[in-house]
Amino acid sequence: MREPRRIATAAAVVLFAAPLTVLVIQAFAEVWRYPALLPQQFGLRGFRVAFAEGDAAAAVSNSLEVALLSTGLAVLIAWPAARSLAATRGRWHGAVLLLLALPLLVPPFATGTGLTEWFIRLGLAGTRAGLVLAHLTVVLPYVLLVLTSAFSPRVVELEEMARSLGTPPLRRLVFVTVPSVRAVLTAAFLLGFLVSWSQYGTSLVVGAGLPMLPLTLLPFIGSDPTVAAALSLMFLVPAILALVLASRATRETL
Amino acid sequence: MDADGAAIGALLCSGLTVARGRAPVLRGVELEIPSGTRTALVGPSGAGKTTLLRAIAGLQPVQSGTIELGGQRVDGLPAHRRGCAVVFQEPRLLPHLDAAENVAFSLRTAGVRRVERRSRAAALLGDVGLDGFGRRRVGELSGGEQQRIALARALCAEPQLLLLDEPFSAVDANRREELRALLVALQQERRLTTLFVTHDRGEAAQLGERVALMLEGRIIQHDEPSVLFERPSSPIVARFFGSSNILRGVIRAGAITLGQCTIPAPGPDGEACLTIRPERVILARDGPLELQVLETTYTGTHTRLRLGSGDLALVATVAPSLAPAAGAHVRVELPIEDLWRIPLAHEAGEVPAQEWDLT
Numbered sequence: 001m002r003e004p005r006r007i008a009t010a011a012a013v014v015l016f017a018a019p020l021t022v023l024v025i026q027a028f029a030e031v032w033r034y035p036a037l038l039p040q041q042f043g044l045r046g047f048r049v050a051f052a053e054g055d056a057a058a059a060v061s062n063s064l065e066v067a068l069l070s071t072g073l074a075v076l077i078a079w080p081a082a083r084s085l086a087a088t089r090g091r092w093h094g095a096v097l098l099l100l101a102l103p104l105l106v107p108p109f110a111t112g113t114g115l116t117e118w119f120i121r122l123g124l125a126g127t128r129a130g131l132v133l134a135h136l137t138v139v140l141p142y143v144l145l146v147l148t149s150a151f152s153p154r155v156v157e158l159e160e161m162a163r164s165l166g167t168p169p170l171r172r173l174v175f176v177t178v179p180s181v182r183a184v185l186t187a188a189f190l191l192g193f194l195v196s197w198s199q200y201g202t203s204l205v206v207g208a209g210l211p212m213l214p215l216t217l218l219p220f221i222g223s224d225p226t227v228a229a230a231l232s233l234m235f236l237v238p239a240i241l242a243l244v245l246a247s248r249a250t251r252e253t254l
Numbered sequence: 255m256d257a258d259g260a261a262i263g264a265l266l267c268s269g270l271t272v273a274r275g276r277a278p279v280l281r282g283v284e285l286e287i288p289s290g291t292r293t294a295l296v297g298p299s300g301a302g303k304t305t306l307l308r309a310i311a312g313l314q315p316v317q318s319g320t321i322e323l324g325g326q327r328v329d330g331l332p333a334h335r336r337g338c339a340v341v342f343q344e345p346r347l348l349p350h351l352d353a354a355e356n357v358a359f360s361l362r363t364a365g366v367r368r369v370e371r372r373s374r375a376a377a378l379l380g381d382v383g384l385d386g387f388g389r390r391r392v393g394e395l396s397g398g399e400q401q402r403i404a405l406a407r408a409l410c411a412e413p414q415l416l417l418l419d420e421p422f423s424a425v426d427a428n429r430r431e432e433l434r435a436l437l438v439a440l441q442q443e444r445r446l447t448t449l450f451v452t453h454d455r456g457e458a459a460q461l462g463e464r465v466a467l468m469l470e471g472r473i474i475q476h477d478e479p480s481v482l483f484e485r486p487s488s489p490i491v492a493r494f495f496g497s498s499n500i501l502r503g504v505i506r507a508g509a510i511t512l513g514q515c516t517i518p519a520p521g522p523d524g525e526a527c528l529t530i531r532p533e534r535v536i537l538a539r540d541g542p543l544e545l546q547v548l549e550t551t552y553t554g555t556h557t558r559l560r561l562g563s564g565d566l567a568l569v570a571t572v573a574p575s576l577a578p579a580a581g582a583h584v585r586v587e588l589p590i591e592d593l594w595r596i597p598l599a600h601e602a603g604e605v606p607a608q609e610w611d612l613t
Contacts, residue, residue: 157346163333164311164340165411167363172334175363179350 023236026229046230050220053227059211060234063197066128066212070135071143071192077136078144078188086151097148103141108201111137116205126208134206135196143192150184186249190242197238262324263414263447264289265310270319272305272471279305281471282319287415287464289324290445292438293476294462296452298494302471303451307417310449311338324414339413341421345400347392347407353379354388356403360411378406381440398429402436409440416441416448422457434460455495459483467491484531485594492529492596499535499568500596501528513566517542518590527596532558534592535570537578541587550580561586 026032030043050056085096103111115134116125124130155177162176178185203212213235220228270283279302287293295303308314310321312333321329328336347356355362357378358371366374372388379387382402392400401421408416418437422430438461441448450461458465459479466476475487486492489500503510505526510519519528533556545561545568557577561568561584568586578584 157342157344158348160313160333161340161342161346162359162363163313164338164417165360165363165407166334166337167360168334171363175359176348179348182350 020236023229023232026225027233029226029229032226046224046226049224049227050216050230050234055211055216056213056231056234059213059216062128062131062211063213064238066131066135066203067193067196069132070139070196071189073132073136074140074143074192075147075185075189077140078147081144082147083151085148087156097145100141100144103137108138108199109205112202112205115202119206125206126210128210130206131203131210131212134202135199138199138202139192139195142195143188146184146188146191147181150181150188155180183249187246190246194239194242197235262289264322264324265415265447265449266320266322267306267310268320270306270309270321271317272302272309272314273317279471280309280316283468283471283473285466285473285476287447287449289447292441292448292450292461292463294450294452294458294465294479295468296455296458296462296465296494297468299453301468303453303468304419306468307340307419307449307451310415311340311417312336313340337414338417339408339411339415341401341404341408341416341418343420343423345397345404347400347403349392351392352388353384353390353392353395353403356392357406357410359407374410375406378410379403381409382406383436398425398433401425401433405437405440409444409446414447416446418448418450420451420453423452430457437461455483467494469494486529486596489527489529489596497529497531497569499530499532501530501566502526503528512543513564515543517588519595520590520593521595525598527598528593529596530588530593532569532571534589535568536587536589537570537572537576537584538587539585541585543586543588545584545586547578547580547582547584550577552577 025039027046028042028044029039030045031041032039047056085093112134115130115137119125119130119134124133158176158180159172162172167175198214199212200214200218203210203215207215213231217228217231217235220231265285265287267283267285270280270285271278272280283302283306285293285295285306295306297303305314309316312328312331316329319329320327323336323338348359351359354372354375357375358366361371361374376388379385382405384399384402384406387395387399387403395403401424404421422433425433434457437450440446450458452458452461462479464477465479465482467474467482469490475482475491482491483495483497486495486497492498492500501510501512503512503526505519505521505523507523508518509516510526510528519526543563543566545563545566547559548562549560551558551560552574553571556571557574559570559572559577561570570586
C-alpha cells in the first residue's frame with residue numbers, strides 16, 4: 001500500500017533534483033572535459049563572467065525591482081476587483097473572467113510590440129516605469145484570477161462580525177481581512193512575482209536593451225554553458241524561495 | 255437614565271422599511287425594548303427577523319424609518335459605531351487566533367496590551383463556563399463551545415445592545431437548555447438590553463421577558479410570553495403559538511352556541527371569535543360538548559387529539575395515559591376562564607391571510 005507511493009515520491013524527487021544538481025555542478029565547473037563524470041576543476045569563473053560581461057548585478061536588481069513593483073501594483077488593482085467579482089456573481093461572471101484572462105492567451109511578444117508603439121510616443125520605452133507597466137499587463141490577470149478565490153462568503157461573515165464589535169475599516173483590514181485571505185494573497189503575490197521574473201518577450205520588446213535577467217541569460221546558453229548555469233542559478237534562487245514561502249503560508253492557515 | 259431622560263441602552267425602532275429588490279422584507283417595523291430587558295423576536299422563516307436584527311446592527315441598509323439606541327439616533331451611523339454586538343447563527347471565530355484572543359477581539363483591535371486582554375478574556379471564559387480554554391485552537395472546540403466563545407466575545411465588547419440571531423440552533427437539544435440558562439444569567443447580571451431571534455416559540459417563551467411576534471415584515475404583537483400564548487391579538491397569533499382552536503359565533507346573554515350545544519362565554523354580547531389552548535381543553539364525563547376523536551398523535555410528552563362534530567373542530571392535548579382511542583365519542587368542557595375572546599378589530603387583519611408552516 002505504502003510502497004508505490006514511496007517509489008512515486010522518490011521518482012519525483014529524482015526528476016526534480018537531477019537537472020538541478022547538474023546545473024549546480026555546471027555553474028561551478030572551471031574545466032569539464034568529456035567524458036569525465038565530474039568536472040576536473042571547480043571555480044567561480046561562471047559568476048565572474050556573468051557579472052563582468054553579462055551585467056548580472058544590474059540584471060538581477062532590475063528584474064527584482066520590476067517584479068516587486070509590477071506585482072505590488074497588480075495586487076493593489078486586483079484586490080478591489082476580486083472583491084467585487086466575488087460579491088456579485090452575476091450573469092456575466094464567466095464572460096468577465098474570460099475577458100480578464102485574455103492577456104494570458106495572447107503571446108507576450110504581441111502585447112509587448114503593441115505596447116512599444118505607445119510607449120515610444122509616451123516616452124516610456126526603455127524606462128523602468130515602462131517595463132513595470134508592460135509586466136503589469138501580464139501579471140495582473142494571474143494575480144486577479146488567483147485572488148478571486150480568496151473572498152469567499154466566510155470572509156464577509158468575519159468582517160461583519162468585526163463591524164458589529166466596533167472595529168473601524170482599516171483595523172478590520174489588518175485584523176480580519178488580510179489574515180483570513182493570507183494564504184491566497186501570498187500565492188497570488190508569488191505567482192505574480194514569478195511571472196514577471198521570468199518574463200522574456202515583453203522585456204525584450206519594451207525594455208530597449210535594459211538588462212533583465214532572462215535577457216542576459218539567453219546569449220550565454222549556446223556560447224558558454226558555465227556562465228549560463230551561473231545565471232540560471234541566480235534566476236532559480238528567488239523562484240525556489242517563493243515556492244517554499246508559498247507552501248509554508250498555505251500550510252499554516254490549514 | 256441619562257441627562258435627556260432616555261434609558262441607556264434602550265432600543266426604539268419606528269417605521270423601519272427594508273426591501274430586497276422590489277420585494278418588501280420589513281414593512282414599517284415598530285419595536286421598543288426597554289433598557290436592561292430581554293425580548294425574544296419570534297416568527298416563521300422568511301418573516302424578516304434576521305433582516306430586522308441586521309438593520310438594527312447596521313449590517314443591512316434601510317429604506318426608511320429610525321433606530322434609536324439609548325436615546326440617540328443610530329440609523330445614520332456605520333455598524334462599528336453603533337455599540338451593538340451580534341452573536342450570529344454561526345460562531346464566526348477567527349481560525350488564526352486561539353480562544354482567548356477570539357474572546358478579546360474587540361480589545362485586540364483597540365490596541366489593548368496582550369497581558370491585560372488575556373486576563374480579561376480569561377475572566378470572560380470563566381463566565382461562559384470555559385475556564386482554562388484560553389489556549390485552545392478554534393478547530394479543537396465543539397460547536398457549543400465555539401458559540402460560548404462567540405457570546406463571551408460579544409460581552410467583551412461591552413455593547414449597549416446585545417443582538418443574537420438563532421445562536422443555539424446548531425447546538426444539540428440538551429446543550430441548548432444549558433446555553434439558554436447561561437445567556438439569561440449573564441444578561442441579568444449585566445442588565446444588558448437584549449434582542450434574541452428565534453423561530454421556536456418554546457425558546458422564545460423561555461428566553462424573553464417579552465416576546466415579539468413577527469409576521470411578513472411586521473411586529474404583530476409584543477408582550478409577555480403568557481399573553482402571546484393565552485391572550486393572542488389575532489387568530490394568526492393564536493395559531494403561531496400553537497392554538498388552532500378558533501371558535502366563531504355570537505354571544506347572547508353570556509353564552510355562545512357551538513354545534514348543538516351552548517356554553518358560557520366571556521365578555522359582552524355580540525359577534526365573537528374565541529380561542530382556547532389545546533392543553534386547557536378538558537375531557538370530562540359531564541362536559542357540555544360531545545365530539546368524536548378523529549385522530550390521535552403521540553408526541554412524546556403528551557397525546558394530541560383532533561376532535562370534531564359537524565362544523566365544530568377542536569384540538570386537545572392530554573396525558574398519554576388518559577388518551578381515548580380514535581373513533582371514540584368524548585365529552586368536552588371549555589372552562590370560561592380559559593376562553594380568550596380575540597379582539598375583532600384585529601381579526602380582519604393587518605396581515606393578509608396566508609399560509610405558513612405551523613408545525
